Amino acid sequence: MSLPEPVRRRLSSFSRTVFTDNNRTGPDSRSDDNLPDNELVSSLPLQMALYFNLCFFPFWWVSSVVMLQLKYPVLPDYYKFILVTIMIISSLIEVIRLYLGYMGNLQEKVPELAGFWLLSLFLQLPLILFLLLNEGLRIQPLERAVHIVFVVFLVFQVVVAFLALKKMVNQLATRFRLREFDRLDNPLPSGRQGGPKTRAEIPWAVGSPAEGIRPTSVGWGSAVRA
Template structure:
């Protein structure tokens, strides 16, 4: 009888210990769950903000998509690495932007000139009509070829194309646009003047920027030639 009471008392103690352990574990789990839910509610109540790393990653992705080859990754030395002489980009960004917007503006300019040409052709005398027809047709053909040569020469960093673009701008574009803009005998209309002035601004900007870009590109090509000659001589001496 005493043995049975001892066994029952020992079992009761074990059950009480297990119950206490189970209760404590349950209490700890409930507290952790309560803390996590409270933190989640506080986080949801705050405005959603991106961390610095997330913002930088998003900017990197957008930059690589819009401008391939350009990265914003930090450099160990704190300064961007200087590219080699043969891999350095010397194309003029202002000239490229000016040519790009001029190409977009060209259809509007051509359409207005064609409409105005048809509207006032019968009102001009023979001399002004002959001059106006020659200038308009020459300007339309010249602008398409000039912008193509300048755009491709600037993209490919080709000195002959860029020099040809600058010469066409100086010797053909400036006189033709000057005649279109300053010839008062051509019965100039308001829509015609509205498209001729922006085109004259484009031509003037491309004349200045094209000269600077061609000069810089020519100097870069000369530096590359001298660097390559020095490297070949060094290899022969070794």
């Protein structure tokens, strides 16, 4: 199960706009030499927070539902409607949010992780803060305690997910730039049929003296026999 393609494109565009380091115009040898191309960029702190959040969520949900049932008769009608609506929406958001967080972090998928970050910051966090800070809801001590823990989880995940997204997007941009530089360093001529030839089809790519050209290991240089 994955995000719809239009949503993935929009989240990818959003990630490139927000999390890309625009000061980097090309691969930096001082930092990229120590970063292998297949380095894992998944965030261990984020994964631990997601795991504990997943364990905590059922306890938060049961506590909130029990407290809502106990104080429901004494609440005004509009607060009854607001609380029930928030409980339903926040429960659905939390399931989707945790799923996107696991998928995005473990599989290093930028759109999923960006969706997790947006849901955490702009939907779930304001809803839980409303439940925590609105005294008109007749907040009980158990509710206050579980909401505080939930807010701590959300704030920590927003910060760590932002750093993980920034690192992930910049590594993807670096890989793309390295591929572009590699294509410029090793241009392959086109075949007669209009399609590009592979290295196996090009005699001088494997050291053959055909056509009097011998490439060297230097990036842009090439030696031409007299």
